[in-house]
Amino acid sequence: NTLGAGAPALLDGDNLILPDVYEKAEITENGPLRFTVRLQMYAQDGIKETRIITQDKGTHLAKVEVTYDGAKANTPVASGIVVHKSQPKAYVINKKEGYITYSDALDTPQGQNGQLFIACYYPKKMEAIKYQPLPEEKAGGIGHVVGVTTLSQEKTFTYYAGSAWSKYDVPTMTVWEQLIRHYANNIKNPLKVTITH
Numbered sequence: 001n002t003l004g005a006g007a008p009a010l011l012d013g014d015n016l017i018l019p020d021v022y023e024k025a026e027i028t029e030n031g032p033l034r035f036t037v038r039l040q041m042y043a044q045d046g047i048k049e050t051r052i053i054t055q056d057k058g059t060h061l062a063k064v065e066v067t068y069d070g071a072k073a074n075t076p077v078a079s080g081i082v083v084h085k086s087q088p089k090a091y092v093i094n095k096k097e098g099y100i101t102y103s104d105a106l107d108t109p110q111g112q113n114g115q116l117f118i119a120c121y122y123p124k125k126m127e128a129i130k131y132q133p134l135p136e137e138k139a140g141g142i143g144h145v146v147g148v149t150t151l152s153q154e155k156t157f158t159y160y161a162g163s164a165w166s167k168y169d170v171p172t173m174t175v176w177e178q179l180i181r182h183y184a185n186n187i188k189n190p191l192k193v194t195i196t197h
Helices: 173-188
Strands: 006-012 013-018 024-029 036-042 048-055 063-069 078-083 092-096 099-104 118-120 128-138 141-150 156-165
Touching: 006 063, 006 156, 024 048, 024 118, 036 099, 063 078, 063 173, 078 099, 078 118, 078 156, 092 128, 092 173, 118 173, 156 173
Parallel strands: none
Antiparallel strands: 006 013, 006 078, 024 036, 036 048, 048 063, 063 156, 078 141, 092 099, 099 118, 118 156, 128 141
């Protein structure tokens, strides 16, 4: 178990408490402009996680809203990206703008099938954004880049996660970071529609 490409987890000190699998999946919106799925995870230690993932057409990042029933407010939570030993320094931590990214070589360390660019963007200020090594290697993973915060009174955690492929529409990490900044700016300054009669 790792955070993969943007999964959330509860924290116990520096230990990530990862949910195993979902118990139920429900598609609540199915296009053409938006897809939304609600995942109900199996309960762990009396805490039940509900994850709502919303992806709009033409976007690389999906909104992830996580609720933890049974958890206390101010419980520490995180989300992030696994870092592989094949590319141990291929991540970017941007605390000022609130995002993390990683360039993954996909199926080969040489990146023969291109690079997968992964990101998590945090619209609210995080308590920490950092690299956290794993105690032992897991399936080539040696650590995570994570954003850490505490649960709100509503026991929810909201962030954005997504990816792009270098052999499609995002050729480099520089272009990927520009895209994340543009997306973050759209979230901070949403479209306003005024109807006049």
